[in-house]
Amino acid sequence: MALCGQAAQAQDVDPTRTAAAEETRSNDDRARALHRVEVNGRGGAASARQPGDRSELTLKPGALPTAVQHISDEDISNTNIGRDISNVFRRVPGVLANNIDQGETGNGFRMRGFATQGTHGADTAVYVDGVPQNVPSSQGGAGHGPVFLEWLTGDMIGGIDVVKGPISALYGDQNRAGAVDIRTRDGGAATPSSISVGLETYGLRRTSLVLSNTLATHVAPIDSLLIADLYRNDGYRRASSTDRDTLFWKLSTRLDDARYSLRFTRYVADFQAAGYLLLPDLDKGLDPRSTQADNPGFGNARRSSLVFNRAPADGEGGWYATAYAETLERTRGITTSATQHTVGVDDRDIFGARLSNNVRLGDDAALIVGAEARRDRGDAYRRIDVNRAPSANYVNAQDLDLLTYGVFAQGQWRPARDVKLSAGVRHDRFDYDIDNLKLPAASTTYRRGVTTPRIGASWTVMPELELFANVAQGMRSPAAEQISGSGATGPLGAAGGIVSAVAPSKVRSYDLGFTTAPLAGWTASGSAYYIQNSDEIVGQPDGSFKSVGDTTRKGFELETRWQISGSTRLYASLGRILEAKVNNPAANTGAQLSVPGRQLKGGIQHRRALGDGQLTLNADAYLISDIPYYVGTPATQEREMPTYIRYDLRASYDWRQLQMSVYAVLQPQRFGTEIAYGSAAGLMISPVPRGTVGASLRYFF
Template sequence: MKNKQNNRSVRPMACALISLSSSTLSQAVYAQADHPVLPEVNVVAQNDVNLQGKRTVVTTDSTGLPAAVSVVTAEELGTINIGRDISNMFRRVPGVVANNIDQGDTGNGFRMRGFATQGTHGADTAVYVDGVPQNMPSSQAGAGHGPAFLEWLTPDMIGQIDVIKGPVSALYGDQNRAGAVPISTQAGEVPSSIGIALDRYEGKRASLVLSGSYAFRPESPPIQSLFVSDIYRTHSYRYDGSTDRDNVFWKLSTRIGDGVYSLRLNHYRSESTAAGYLLLSDLQSGKVDPRSTQYGLPGFGSGKRSMFALNRAPANGQDGWYATLYGETFERERGIATSSVQHTVGSDDRNIFGGRLANNFTFGDRAALMVGAEVRRDRGDAQRQVWVRGVPTANYINAQRLDLLTYGLFVQGQFKPVDTVKLTGGLRRDWFDYDIVNRKLPAASTDYYAGVTTPKIGAVWSVLPRLDLFANVAQGFRSPAAEQISSSGPVGPLGAPGGTIYDVSPSKVKSYDVGFTATPATDLTLTAAAYYTLNQDEIVAQPDGSYKSVGDTTRKGYEMEARWRPLRAVALYASYGHIIQAEANSPLPNTGARLSVPRHQVKLGAEYRQRLQGAQLTVNADAYLTSGIPYYMGTPQTQLRFMPAYTRFDLRAVLDWKQYQLSLFAVLQPHRFSTEAAYGSSAGLLVSPQPKWQFGMAARYFF
């Protein structure tokens, strides 16, 4: 069955308006091979988003749209309590809730601008690492369609993270509805080191960083090498939670002719057990031990990933060709307990290959244009099977063999009619060419072909020397999941009769943004952005198990941030995010309209830096508050409730002396039974209890 569906020099400002990088989709000044800095034909401001007083200069690239962007540098990552969960790298980003659900390596929750409710694990945000998309389509071992699995990353590997609010760039494709997160890895220009870390609940980490530059002949360009190895073992606050994780990373970079090339190789392996969720009312009444296991039956999981990524960028200037080529084998399994004897076990076994080619043209200091194409092929099996007493049964929830081909064309450019105004625009056209073999319901096997077009347009105006305004209108999209196209039916064996093919279209959003960035004083920056997003043709599950493209959902809100350095040794930041509306415009019968996203989010922080007789002391304190998250309970689930407010306080002290570094950290979560990982059920709110205190230490030797 076929379905055809069709310059002025810029000024440094915190959390300013920047655009997207070219070829590898990241903006870093660390490795030119992956992160070109395009000509300064821009009006938009640069960024200072860390607390160290060091400006992180990221010039606006000559192809991107203006947007509210937060940048996290490698230096800032060293001041954040990452610990067992790489999602903590987003802790200071305004308006973002990011966390692992503490059920093993099961993906990284990422919620922004009213998208990605609890459990979607980063879907609706396009995540890239060195130009390689990380969202997994039609995942059965994660949580739904498009989760991002970032556990293979460690802080030592990361050079820079950009969090781009809104679907404002044509450089990003599938899942770019709430925005995009391009992550760039480090090059070889970092010191070699060896480190160990210990934290509460038997957390143990050992890491090795080897960096160097090598030349085969004196006249030949050197090869930069960076090797990172990380071993992590930990138990959970819960009795039956544990994670064993190994990561290996190697990146080589060099110049060949008129290009700079990098090759990255990775391997990741993980084994975990999970204690599941507990009912909040049972915890509050003392009926259950908060460290106990759901149904008394631990969940389990495992994962393996082997990857390569080859990148190319011009060696001189920004005009020329950019390219990315990648491939990986992806294996992941997750067993979720559904009773005292039964698990639902989801598994993905995929081979993924893809690439991207783009050419950047600049026209003096007034205009620039990038034209490119990309393709990704995802082949393998995705299934969920019922296990009883640890043994697989013949019953499946779904079982599909997938051959998913996506490809697209994009163009994006900018034009400066006058020095104080920049106009930007972009256009994407993406196609989905799927071959779905339904092993459970063979009659629902199908081919699927669809396309989607997403335009973008925006402008930025430097109204005053210390004030920039921006506005844009953009569309983003999310592809349909395989099980939204080919029905799964009731639980049963492979080869069962029946099955339905659903006529669904890719889900699109239209987003409107306005905002400003200002520097009223030399050491004070203020930024704010308001947004309105209409999600068109939302794909929704019907009571009969079918999927249809139905009504719209609406999201409205705003975010504000201030950063101030009152003294040379002290830096402060504060941000507030408020979601005014996030709801289905026409909810299904017997369901609630409001989406499970936080209404209020506050983030505060301070940093103190001081030289102490040859040593450097850095102390960071951060506070987070999230409240107003709705959920529904009852049968039908129409009883509106709100999750308990969640607060968290982080402390971190780092002492650098000669070649040694000592770190101490502590995390306080004072609200008992209040967690970031929770979801509503017919019986009430299910939560993953966390300890009141978490603490640890680390030591590192540089050589």
């Protein structure tokens, strides 16, 4: 059901209107349609799917036999994105997503006990328009497989699906906790043109231009969407700032029975980063806006992408194709003392393609089969800089040629009207050539494969109740540094070096869940999971790595949504991790993984006509707690991070071709933060302001 208020009611066209008046009215309607509210589980704040969808034969992620949340463009328009695009996931049950507030360092994505502090989304496979966003063996971000989404803006996103667990065979490397599928908007009638300006406390200024139109050609109309975004942020912390410039241009058209698109993006960023502060020092009175060691970090990012897509124009049956080419350059200098930085650099060329075919097998079965490949070539190194000047010492330095390719199949069979069985399998290969510049003797090739099956079932018990269950395997490739070790910090070309024969890390996930709609306008859903990781890669005393030990994760998530009236709705969710531990921890290390044991989320939206326009009010609350960490040497003293609480308030008023918004973010808990990690000296945190306010003005044309 679409609830659009007065502004979206259909009107007959008056033939006496002038062309200019009709154009103005058409622009008004397009602008208002952009912000419609959808309920009954198919839109709204990261809503769960309605019962009955999983029995359909469809490629839509919401039909998988697992927990899936959809984030619509309307959700995004009513979210306080502010400084971090990760905030679009703020309402998804059990998900903790953020940039670590140290410049362009990636967008951490944690769920189901993955990933621990500092791994930046490495266990969630993230795709934009079919292009994988995880960067293997990154040094300019943080760790192996970080996700860099800073180039995205809310105006670019048409929809997002968050798939919990590795149940879909369509997603490959890094898919241990699940996958995120992001789709960008098309131009033409689907998106109105606009210009917007925004301001926020602590020096955030933003201007965005959206130009959407349809170009007439002799062959077929071409929808064009051009977005230019200028972002300037001085930051809450002293010596903390980020400048971003983004250009996005997408052309799409229909030819015969297929829809084609070509997208170009260019992203440029420069930043300073204030670093982390010790909680014991803050407790003693250190100014939370201070800079670590009075020596800020620094960095920059440059990214260019060209992406081609083909999909069936009508229905889901037929051929799908994606091809892409990217250049990625990232530098990040991390403060380590008053005079020293560890500077990580990625300089990559990335190419890839994917081809698949979806076919119906009679009325009650469907099968999709496909293949994909990705090549990642370039340099990855970490160098020691002293007084902002390069030294001869490196943590690591590698020239990488990483080829990943695989095949996949996923089928659906409906043996009865309300029962659907799903099964899939992937086989992925990793063919790596690693030239170790720091320790040439450790240069090596790596040739390994991994097969990951999955099976699931869903049952629509009655129109108001749906059950689902699955068993699935997911995997993560090893990092280049885990294969070709670099030892202690030192110069390039030194003797020695160790090669490790590690296997890709695999997990087995068990899920059981339900979705119900007991009353009109009220839905509830829940899922429980048990995850075993039998191939965790662990460092050894000699500098090598081995696939050893186990990790275990257990937990559940509950969510409810209630459409109180045509203008008011609310949601609430609980994410609970009952266990996240290393089963056989190494000596003098802790067993508990540093993940949030409890997440509470809730919010309400109210929409009403006000004068000649429409007022939308949103209020969201968010709490995470029970996050263990370790301090001391050896790191065996377990403590718990401060509870983090956040309130988001937002009011938007749509009048004719204008949208005016004001918002506030309140983070009242003393030293509470989502961004922290344990160290020998104590908990290191990135302090956040108690409150920020902002406003934006958008004009549709």
